[in-house]
Amino acid sequence: MxxxxxxxxxxxxxxxxxxxxxxxxxxxxxxxxxxxSWIPAAAALMWSLDKFDYRYTSEPQEDSCLALEGGRCRWPRGRMLGRSSALNGAIYIRGNHKDYDNWAALGNPGWSFNDLLPLFIRAEKFLVKDASARDALYHGTGGYFPVSHTYFTELLSPFIEAGKSLGFLHNHDYNGASQRGFSRVQVAAEEGIRYSTAKAYLTPVKHRKxxxxxxxxxxxxxxxxxxxxxxxxxxxxxxxxxxxxxxxxxxxxxxxxxxxxxxxxxxxxxxxxxxxxxxxxxxxxxxxxxxxxxSHTGPGGLYFSIKKKSGFYIPRLFTTDLIPSTLQYVLKGDGIVPSLSWILHAWETYKGLLFQPGFAIYPHAIQPKSRGKILLHSTNVKDHPIIIGNYFKDPADLKIAIEGTASTPIDFLGIFKTSSKGNLRSSSGIRLALRLGEQPAFKKFGAEFYSESLPGCRHLKQFTDEYWECHIRQFTYLFFHDxxxxxxxxxxxxxxxxxxxxxxxxxxxxxxxxxxxxxVIVSGTTMAAAIxxxxxxxxxxxxxxxxxxxxx
The missing domain is CATH 3.50.50.60 (FAD/NAD(P)-binding domain)
Structure with missing residues (x-):
């Protein structure tokens, strides 16, 4: 059962x-x-529908989510077959090999990366055909679960180049031998259609008696x-x-x-x-x-506007650009339409950016020290339990989110990156995010950081550690990897x-x-580990x- x-x-x-x-x-x-659920762009829409999302929220706390409605962070959770694999960002990251080796070292034999690699391979239907973009020894092609590259805009190359200019590697396959560097993301999709585990594993066998x-x-x-x-x-x-x-x-x-x-x-x-x-x-x-x-948490609101029209922003929803983009998706299963799950977000302080092209960076520590807990609200199973996030309760998590350390892995928008030089002690987390936006690769696009202070932090001098600590506690961004x-x-x-x-x-x-x-949480999105x-x-x-x- x-x-x-x-x-x-x-x-x-x-x-x-x-x-x-x-x-x-x-x-x-x-x-x-x-x-x-077949279209990643519809994830944010499903988050607002009780039929498909439990719509949990965390309890108000003094350490995080202070500027969000009621001081609560949103906790989308799938309410359908496939559950959260049907309404997440669809990004597929196994994490670092050492994550699983650590599980085994904690007294869990059989759970090291070498133990699990055959199972990752068995699960996978890897659809990346470019030999230079896949580490074949780490991937399977005969499994149920499709993994492919998503559509990318002109801004992908500047991200890679900006990272290289700061001493990071271009990693063509972060689910291969190495997890160092800047990478193009791999997603749970085939021909533009998102696959939940229900669609991948249950739909083909629904005839079984x-x-x-x-x-x-x-x-x-x-x-x-x-x-x-x-x-x-x-x-x-x-x-x-x-x-x-x-x-x-x-x-x-x-x-x-x-x-x-x-x-x-x-x-x-x-x-x-x-x-x-x-x-x-x-x-x-x-x-x-x-x-x-x-949980993976970090600061929201690190946005950069660009002068060159690129990507998908609100005005394009109301122009003829939408028609060819939609046709490209319907006829070929690619283009930008199936790739919007990370794009359609807006908050009060940032409304002005809705009508400008740009990009966002979401740095967060992927091995947090803070620990939360789940408590019962009542004995009625239909009552949502009490979620005490305790985000940034441990000061070390704040320090990592702002400055990082030489050995700290940092994740940007689901792309695992770690320093290849080990000498960026004061230049990771938020600080590295800001430096990325200043690199020549982005300046060619006229990139400019949106420096509007959060209302709850305007009494502090911008760009100081005190300001960023306030920013993180006010605008805490959850990645729903709990x-x-x-x-x-x-x-x-x-x-x-x-x-x-x-x-x-x-x-x-x-x-x-x-x-x-x-x-211990893995160093990446949690879907691959759950599979x-x-x-x-x-x-x-x-x-x-x-x-x-x-x-x-």
């Missing part, structure tokens, strides 16, 4: 049912999705035998509002994501005793569920919720498999039950 047909859950359901003798019931709270997908079904709790501490099945709410029980013959597999997975565990009596008592829930197993939450709330770790780790086989400690026949199990977790979980489950991988 699978709970959650999201980024990881869709992978597991597809892989387990490769054997026709294995029956999987997949319960998904959302719908089967929408054609809007041993796979049953039940939509619009909200699981309210995992039913445990309190004597043997064994997962027996789940209770769920039907569309009509009635409660039903379904039993699991072998296992219950929870893949509801970094917010809902800890919520469901706690509602089922698995979690911190003090938190369960607060809501009148009888504790069955005391685990640090909901803790260890890590992980770690059901931490994987060895029995000796007091914060671990699942073991290296993803089995919940102290409970039989229950696993968690999604981004919540990451002990490989699904591939790994499938192998672990098959091994436990002696399931062969015979083709269905």
């Amino acid at each position: 699978k709970m959650g047909g999201g980024t990881t859950g869709s992978v597991i359901a597809s892989r387990l049912t490769e054997n026709p003798h294995v029956k999987v019931l997949l319960l998904e709270a959302g719908s089967d999705g929408t054609l809007l 041993n796979l049953q997908v039940v939509l619009n079904t909200v699981v309210s709790r995992i039913v445990l035998d309190e004597t043997t501490k064994t997962a027996k099945g789940v209770e769920y709410l039907t569309e009509g509002g009635s409660t039903r029980f379904v039993s699991a013959k072998r296992e219950v597999i929870l893949s509801a994501g970094a917010v809902a997975s800890p919520q469901l565990l706690m509602l089922s009596g698995i979690g911190p005793t003090e938190e369960l008592h607060r809501h009148g829930i009888r504790p069955i197993v005391d685990l640090r569920v909901g803790e260890n939450m890590q 992980v770690g709330t059901c931490k994987m770790g060895p029995p000796t780790d007091p914060g671990a919720v699942v073991d290296p086989a993803l089995r919940v400690y102290g409970v039989r026949n229950l696993r968690v498999a999604d981004a919540s199990i990451m002990p 490989v977790i699904g591939e790994k979980a499938s192998d672990l489950i098959k091994s436990t039950h002696g399931i062969s991988a015979s083709s269905n």
Whole structure:
């Protein structure tokens, strides 16, 4: 039995049912999705629709999100098959090889990069044909999940050249041997159509008789035998509002994501005793569920206007430029229309930029030290849990976002970069972003930093550390890469919720498999890591039950 047909859950359901003798019931709270999810540009639109997005928000805090509505950061989360892989930015980054080696070193054997590389390859349908732009030893072509290059404007080359002028490498394939340098992004798309894991993994196998997908079904709790501490099945709410029980013959597999997975565990009596008592829930197993939450965050609002018309900006929505662009997408599946998911954003202070061509840089530390947590709001599964982000609670994260260090990896708009010279101690984070915009490659376009101060920071001198600290706390930008709330770790780790086989400690026949199990966040977007977790979980489950991988 699978709970959650999201980024990881869709992978597991597809892989387990490769054997026709294995029956999987997949319960998904959302719908089967929408054609809007095929177009990356529609991501921001889906974020405003309750039907497709849970629309979580973080709790107000004194350290972050101060200038945002109600002091809360938005937390888009997919509410459909494929979940957040159906409404994210579609950027595909595995992260640094050492991320996974670190997982293994923390007491999780089998999770090193070399262990997982065959699974990354198995998952992938790599569509980049240019031999100079792909490291073939690190990619697969026969998998379910398509990975390609996105359309790029004239501004790609200046980014690469500006990086080189500051001592960085041009990396043609950051998902290959090296993660150093400036790169063109790889995306989850084929012929201009975005692929969620549901579209990639479930759509081709929907005919399988041993796979049953039940939509619009909200699981309210995992039913445990309190004597043997064994997962027996789940209770769920039907569309009509009635409660039903379904039993699991072998296992219950929870893949509801970094917010809902800890919520469901706690509602089922698995979690911190003090938190369960607060809501009148009888504790069955005391685990640090909901803790260890890590996120990629940074400053918003680092915008540059350019004098040369390039890219896609608001006036082009109302000119004849839109017609050929749309036709290019419909007829060829490429062009700028399927590549807009990072472009259609606006905030009050920056309204003037909507009518100008330009570009934005979003620096953020990709190994943050701050840790947040998920708490229950109530015992009603339909009530959003309490999200305490604790963004920039650790001062080291602020320092990295502003200045960085010689060894700090910095990510710009989903493109992994790290210094090839190791001598830019005071020139990474915001400082490096500003230096990039000043390079000759951008000056040819007439690039100019939009220096309007944020209202909450106008009492501070611009460009000082104090100003940037204020800027970050006021205009905190989330990348929605939240992980770690059901931490994987060895029995000796007091914060671990699942073991290296993803089995919940102290409970039989229950696993968690999604981004919540990451002990430490990866150095890039989290979709690729969530997919490989699904591939790994499938192998672990098959091994436990002696399931062969015979083709269905």
